[in-house]
Amino acid sequence: xxxxxxxxxxxxxxxxxxxxxxxxxxxxxxxxxxxxxxxxxxxxxxxxxxxxxxxxxxxxxxxxxxxxxxxxxxxxxxxxxxxxxxxxxxxxxxxxxxxxxxxxxxxxxxxxxxxxxxxxxxxx
Numbered sequence: 861x862x863x864x865x866x867x868x869x870x871x872x873x874x875x876x877x878x879x880x881x882x883x884x885x886x887x888x889x890x891x892x893x894x895x896x897x898x899x900x901x902x903x904x905x906x907x908x909x910x911x912x913x914x915x916x917x918x919x920x921x922x923x924x925x926x927x928x929x930x931x932x933x934x935x936x937x938x939x940x941x942x943x944x945x946x947x948x949x950x951x952x953x954x955x956x957x958x959x960x961x962x963x964x965x966x967x968x969x970x971x972x973x974x975x976x977x978x979x980x981x982x983x984x
Contacts, residue, residue: 867923871895871916874971880920882984887924891937891979892916893971906943906975910950913978918954921982929958930983936964937977947976 865880871892873879880889894902894909895916902912914928921927938947944964952959960980970977 863924865920865924867919869897870919870923871897872899880924882924885984887921887926887930887982887984889917889920889924889980889982891935891971891977892920893974893977895972895974901972901974906946907950909974909976910947910978913976914950914954917978917980921980924982924984926982926984928954928980928982931955931958931960931980932983933981934960934962935979936962937967937970938964939967939970939975941966943975 861883863882864878865882866878870879872895874893877890880887892913894912896902896912902909918928936947938944
């Protein structure tokens with residue numbers, strides 16, 4: 861069984877996809893960008909953008925009945941790997957001792973021309 865997760869007041873999808881899908885004991889969260897629930901983008905320092913992305917992920921996971929401490933895999937997409945250390949500072953604040961496996965790559969462009977996007981897979 862597959863359940864689509866679309867929390868009220870959560871960040872709106874920027875394309876034809878489900879923000880998250882719960883299936884078979886897992887929650888698959890689509891890539892989140894630094895966007896507010898009203899559709900406005902968070903710009904400015906990379907730390908502010910990463911913080912918003914992680915807040916969006918937390919919102920979606922909570923709507924699916926889980927949380928960041930249940931994340932087993934994360935994929936981080938940065939427009940500039942020069943932002944790696946600052947991204948890590950905020951990432952560490954949110955994941956603490958419950959760090960999932962992770963990939964981090966530099967990409968040439970992200971949706972809405974933001975600087976960071978993160979997707980996760982978590983236990984339901």
